[in-house]
Amino acid sequence: KVTDELDAAGIAWSLYSEIKPNPTIKNVQDGVEAYQAAGADSIVAIGGGSSMDTAKAIGIIVNNPEFADVRSLEGVAPTKNHAVFTIAVPTTAGTAAEVTINYVITDPEKVRKFVCVDTNDAPEVAVVDPDMMASMPAGLTASTGMDALTHAIEGYTTKGAWELSDMFHFEAIKLISENLRDSVAEAKSGQPGSGREGMALGQYVAGMGFSNVGLGIDHAMAHTLSAHYDTPHGVACAMLLPIAMEFNKPVCAERLAEVAVAMGVDTAGMSADEAADAAIAAVKQLSADVNIPHVCEAM
Ligand SMILES: NC(=O)c1ccc[n+]([C@@H]2O[C@H](COP(=O)([O-])OP(=O)(O)OC[C@H]3O[C@@H](n4cnc5c(N)ncnc54)[C@H](O)[C@@H]3O)[C@@H](O)[C@H]2O)c1
Ligand SMILES: [Zn+2]
Incomplete structure (x- = not known):
């Protein structure tokens, strides 16, 4: 092209x-x-x-x-x-x-x-054009999409986060949560549509955020995993995301509670801890729905 x-x-x-x-x-x-x-x-x-x-x-x-x-x-x-x-x-x-x-x-x-x-x-x-991403198979769509979600969640919970980066990350979490399943389904059917478009935008918006505030322990560990086992970056990030969120929860439960909201969870009546757990559960569910392997399987 x-x-x-x-x-x-x-x-x-x-x-x-x-x-x-x-x-x-x-x-x-x-x-x-x-x-x-x-x-x-x-x-x-x-x-x-x-x-x-x-x-x-x-x-x-x-x-x-x-x-x-x-x-x-x-x-x-x-x-x-x-x-x-x-x-x-x-x-x-x-x-x-x-x-x-x-x-x-x-x-x-x-x-x-x-x-x-x-x-x-x-x-x-x-040039962020979903047509250029249309040839991605389902597995690559899923793992790279989960990398983008990791950028948005780590960027939202990192110490450097502030109002401006929050705007990008909150919207990116929302876009990715709404579009990743559809994008993977579109890759399977060979019919790119609104899911692919939403993911092209969501990953880009996440980048506009995290490039200004940095990432966190998920990426630190993912890079080590890839250096040792040549694990694809998205797979490494996705497998580690719920584990990193769990590890960080004691210091950022309230931020993770907001991640749950961005992912579409109804957190009304939940404590910050409960809503943070709901965010972790939502990430695990999304990973499972798009067939991300568990750590042990992938190793
Ligand atoms: N610069 C940054 O801010 C930043 C952020 C996150 C990750 N990274 C780095 O980026 C790398 C990972 O990049 P990635 O996840 O985009 O994957 P990738 O570039 O490593 O590509 C993975 C595989 O997919 C193939 N591929 C790419 N596009 C395709 C398409 N449209 N159709 C079919 N196959 C396609 C590639 O040829 C390759 O074999 C890692 O090294 C990671 O550390 C950089
Ligand atoms: Zn990444």
Whole structure:
């Protein structure tokens, strides 16, 4: 779809697609070489979080070559220049990497994933089009959608949360809870519809939130799981979500009670603790309805 448009516009392009899920340092370094070999001047990042994150790292290194080892980009690296001009086109409804200031790279030697946070990596343009996500099979729709829900719930309960991020996260929880089941059903039937559209929007709105306040222990553990077992990111996040919520409940029951409301639970008459439990139950039910495996099964 995209290359047809480029051809029609007479824009020369070259493809780099040697990117594995949970992308590695080598995927980034090979991408920098490919970018330079092609004499390119911009990037169109098409794919899930793995492709978009790799594109972000490539774009940063091309304009900040002192970080060519990739590892030195971990955390908040002092890059001086914005990444090369990038148009991000997500094909999964999950990571929101098209709008976040983060990217995540795997270091197979050290068996860890590391997160890079850099406002210089934000793509100039994000094309969030549910048609580009229409080819996702049901399992991928479910797991990436649960990743988006994890972003919204962790963003809502993190210490950095405030009124502005709450607006994004509350709405994202609502959109994802209302649309994920339908989106998975549409993937099974091969007839994309309003569920797919709602998920494209919900994951994007979640990204507008969490990119500003960060995530939590679910993502910390999910990255470790993926580094050791190459677990798909969405599956790791989804399996751990009720466990992380349970762990956090003693310090944020009231926030979790609001998550229950966003998920459509009638919490009238419940204490904060009871409503928090209802939020955890709603997450477990959603996971079960879209066939997310339990931790033990997946391991
Ligand atoms: N930058 C961020 O803010 C951010 C946020 C969350 C996660 N991440 C990272 O993103 C990565 C996960 O990304 P993801 O969950 O989008 O999956 P992914 O990009 O790893 O893709 C998973 C698989 O799905 C395939 N795929 C992608 N789109 C498809 C489509 N439309 N139809 C059929 N197959 C398709 C891919 O080729 C791949 O095999 C992880 O490395 C994670 O750490 C980044
Ligand atoms: Zn995630």
